[in-house]
Amino acid sequence: MIAALTALLTCQLLGEVLVRALHLPVPGPVLGMVLLFAALLARGRAVPGELGATADALLGNLGLLFVPAGVGVVLYLPLLARDWAPVSLAVLAGTLLAIAATGRLAQALLRRLG
Amino acid sequence: MQELSEIWVYLARAPLAALTATLLAWLGALRLQRMCRRHPLANPVLFAVALLAGGLLLSGVDYRAYFEGAQFVHFLLGPATVALAVPLHRQWQAVRRSALAAILSVTCGGAFAAGAGVALAWAMGAAPEVTASLAPRSVTTPVAMGIAERIGGLPSLTAAVVICSGVVGAALGPAVLDLVRVRDWRARGLAIGTAAHGIGTARALSVDATAGAFSGLAMGLNALATALLLPLLWRLLAGG
Numbered sequence: 001m002i003a004a005l006t007a008l009l010t011c012q013l014l015g016e017v018l019v020r021a022l023h024l025p026v027p028g029p030v031l032g033m034v035l036l037f038a039a040l041l042a043r044g045r046a047v048p049g050e051l052g053a054t055a056d057a058l059l060g061n062l063g064l065l066f067v068p069a070g071v072g073v074v075l076y077l078p079l080l081a082r083d084w085a086p087v088s089l090a091v092l093a094g095t096l097l098a099i100a101a102t103g104r105l106a107q108a109l110l111r112r113l114g
Numbered sequence: 115m116q117e118l119s120e121i122w123v124y125l126a127r128a129p130l131a132a133l134t135a136t137l138l139a140w141l142g143a144l145r146l147q148r149m150c151r152r153h154p155l156a157n158p159v160l161f162a163v164a165l166l167a168g169g170l171l172l173s174g175v176d177y178r179a180y181f182e183g184a185q186f187v188h189f190l191l192g193p194a195t196v197a198l199a200v201p202l203h204r205q206w207q208a209v210r211r212s213a214l215a216a217i218l219s220v221t222c223g224g225a226f227a228a229g230a231g232v233a234l235a236w237a238m239g240a241a242p243e244v245t246a247s248l249a250p251r252s253v254t255t256p257v258a259m260g261i262a263e264r265i266g267g268l269p270s271l272t273a274a275v276v277i278c279s280g281v282v283g284a285a286l287g288p289a290v291l292d293l294v295r296v297r298d299w300r301a302r303g304l305a306i307g308t309a310a311h312g313i314g315t316a317r318a319l320s321v322d323a324t325a326g327a328f329s330g331l332a333m334g335l336n337a338l339a340t341a342l343l344l345p346l347l348w349r350l351l352a353g354g
Contacts, residue, residue: 005193008196009192009193012192012193015196025257025260025338025341025342026337026338026341027256027337028192029192029193029196029256030334030337032192032195033195033196033197033198033199033202033334034199035196036196036200037199037203040199040203041203047203047204054197055199055200055201056200058193058194059194059197059198059201059319060319060320061140062194062312063157063158063159063317064140064158064187065187065188065194066159066191066277066280066312067139067140067159067184068136068180068187068188069188069191069273069277070159070277071163071166071167071170071180071184072177072181072274072277073163073167073274073278074167074170074171074177075177075270075274076270076274079271080274083240083241085238086234086238087240087244087248087275090230090231090235090251091231091251091275091278091279091282092282094227094230094231094234094251094252094279095279095282095287095310096282096283096286097226098223098230098252098309099283099287099290099291099306099308099310100290101223102219102220102222102223102224102226102227102304102305102308103290103296103302103304103305105218105219106219106220106296106298106300106301106304106305107297109214109218109219110212110298110300113212
């Protein structure tokens, strides 16, 4: 588990360093994901068992990791209360419309392109 | 009484209490989700956030004091994002065959998500900085905050609407996809990951491995596409 966590943190650290050095617009962890993926591809075999288990444990509780940031909503209650109607409409209708549109488009494209 | 208030001062300041409360709230939220028979509407992120936010408001504990402890959980978001490479690699054969369709639908879907939110808020007469904060709503929090800063939004408000969008997408997205008859797990994952980033991906991973891998892929692609394109488009539209 420690070796797998070290691998994940190393990819994240490399990602953060590259993002800052090259002024990339993506966050370090997203680039870290690309780096780990490239490393796994270059290895050319199945994901090592230990890394797989650690990744599954982290991703199995992915929702928990959003909770501390989510509780930050309490800081913006006055702002949200002032503009609650446009904000909630944009969040609710905008998100659901986007899901419907993306889903339909993806299904149509997947049928045509493979 | 004196002793009791000393204990309270300790609990309100030390990271241990906030960390424990976060984990307890999450376990309670999972139990609540099981009691609702894992219905998509019963989203554990929503439950846990509501429990903790309510607790903070009732007890008067400052959010920053709470985050001192909760940051240990928050920190794991980074390695968890990196770990998304694992399901993606497991599904690589399926992903490679549909790479072009995935890139096209995520880019168009991401642009639509940003456009729809901005148009709705603008039509309802929201303040300009609020509208700008809503534009990067559907991408993962750190990217969204960076974009909001560049286009004149309020990064902190963006963080709040990003989380809300994720919860809405994870809770109501599956029903919407059933409604418009999207049954392909790959397309369902792409749609949820594009509009509801990591919170949607968490839900997708718990339902279907293929949907989870495509959702993680869509989240990364949309973060990249939105970070590159949105500030440019915003300058063109707002400046011209």
